[in-house]
Amino acid sequence: MSIQIFNLPVLETIMDRRIKYRHIEAFVEIAREGSLKHAARKLFLTQPAISKTLKELEGILGTTLMRRNRGGVTLTRQGAVFLHFAQMSLASLQQGLNGLETADHALKExxxxxxxxxxxxxxxxxxxxxxxxxxxxxxxxxxxxxxxxxxxxxxxxxxxxxxxxxxxxxxxxGLTFTQLYTEQVVFVVRAGHPLLANPDVQRIVDYPVISPPPAAAIAPTVERFLIAHGIGEFPNKIETVSGALGRAYTRHSDAVWIISGGVVANELADGLLVQLPFDTAMTRGPVGLxxxxxxxxxxxxxxxxxxxxxxxxxxxxxxxxxxx
Missing domain, CATH: 3.40.190.10 (Periplasmic binding protein-like II)
Incomplete structure (x- = not known):
């Protein structure tokens, strides 16, 4: 006699490194609320976002965890098994966090x-x-x-x-480095800049340039990019790592600012600055702790x-x- 309680692939992939905390958190909250809409509200997410997270988890596990119906969602047999382990995982994490706190809550680290x-x-x-x-x-x-x-x-x-x-x-x-993600250098200008009509990397020498100083972490990659494109010294150059200066000067001049994408991500999203369409993939580098x-x-x-x-x-x- 053979009794199958759960789908074997579920157990085999419970420790899959592709499974993130957000997957577990969303799944448990949906099961707790019985509704994607209510779970999304509790987690401050949109309903499409939490639905996408659930689909990602089911894709990783290779099985259906929940079935949607007019009354909300119900767990499949595999989902009920996985919920048990998911709840245990969240409980263990919380115990670990609680263990980090000292007995004296007034103590501040x-x-x-x-x-x-x-x-x-x-x-x-x-x-x-x-x-x-x-x-x-x-x-x-x-x-x-x-x-x-x-x-x-x-x-x-x-x-x-x-x-x-x-x-x-x-x-x-003497230092340790744990990589988190990668980022790359971008060339940005103000909206309406003349280069936007004819974005040629060779023409940046015709304008003031804000570039990283030699001590900056991105300086070597920027230098390699410029050499690869046959660009030498800039006639009009400002070297600085000051984001405040770069933002203000670039927005009110014809300067071209060479900077890490993360520094100007908000300005690019708001349309205050515009990224020149240069392929800077070769400047990509690791960011870490x-x-x-x-x-x-x-x-x-x-x-x-x-x-x-x-x-x-x-x-x-x-x-x-x-x-x-």
């Missing part, structure tokens, strides 16, 4: 984090929000600046973690790393994925 401008402008706002939910008693001190400056502060112990581009091997001695190899293993660091990974999963950014 401070974490000093350095972030490159591209990270500070895009990733960090969501990470800060997520961290505040996971560690309401934690204290974050965030410092942004150029790569060399932040790495120096990390070595001196003034910073506990740095999120930024992978630097030259000489600058990474840096820490001292011999640094203290603080509990608050683990919570911060979890916040970062949760945000990346939520935005479908994976290690090695494309991103600005």
């Amino acid at each position: 401070r974490l000093n984090v350095g972030a490159l401008p591209s990270v500070a402008a895009t990733l960090m706002p969501e990470v800060v929000t997520e961290f505040s939910h996971l560690a309401p008693n934690g204290m974050l001190r965030i410092l942004d600046g150029p790569h060399d400056y932040l790495v120096d502060r990390l070595r001196l112990g003034a910073l506990d973690l740095v999120i930024g581009r992978l630097g030259d091997p000489d600058t990474m001695q 840096m820490s001292r190899a011999d640094g203290p293993n603080m509990r608050v660091q683990h919570v911060f790393r979890l916040a970062v990974q949760t945000v990346l999963d939520r935005n479908d950014l994976a290690t090695g994925a494309e991103g600005n």
Whole structure:
């Protein structure tokens, strides 16, 4: 006699690395609410977004977990089995987070984090929000600046973690690097810039150029790109890592700003700046978490790393994925 309680592929893929926290969270919430609409509202998502997440999970598992009907959703036999393990996973995670908190809730742990401008402008706002939910008693001190400056502060112990581009091997001695995603350099101008009518990379020398200084993490990749396109020195060049200066000067002049995509992601989305259609794929590089190899293993660091990974999963950014 043979008794089959569950579909074997479900168990085989429960630990599939493609399964993200957002998949488990959405599935459990849908099962709890019995409705995609109500679950989406609880998770502050749109109904299409949570439906897509459920389909992704079912695709990874290779089985149908829920069936939709006029009354909401019902679990399949496989879904009921998977729900048991999914709830256990979330409960274990919560126990782990609870274990990170000290018995004295008044004690506040401070974490000093350095972030490159591209990270500070895009990733960090969501990470800060997520961290505040996971560690309401934690204290974050965030410092942004150029790569060399932040790495120096990390070595001196003034910073506990740095999120930024992978630097030259000489600058990474004694540090650990965990890749989070990749980003690339972009060339941006104001709306209505003359180059937009005839976007030729060779013509950028005819305009003021804002470029990264030699100490910037993206400087070597920018230099390789320019050399590959036969572009030498710029007659009119400003070297800076100041995002505030770059935004203001570019919007009110004919300058071409060469910068990491993340720094200007919001301005591009709002139409305040426009990206020139140059193929800059060769400038793509890894962005990750840096820490001292011999640094203290603080509990608050683990919570911060979890916040970062949760945000990346939520935005479908994976290690090695494309991103600005």
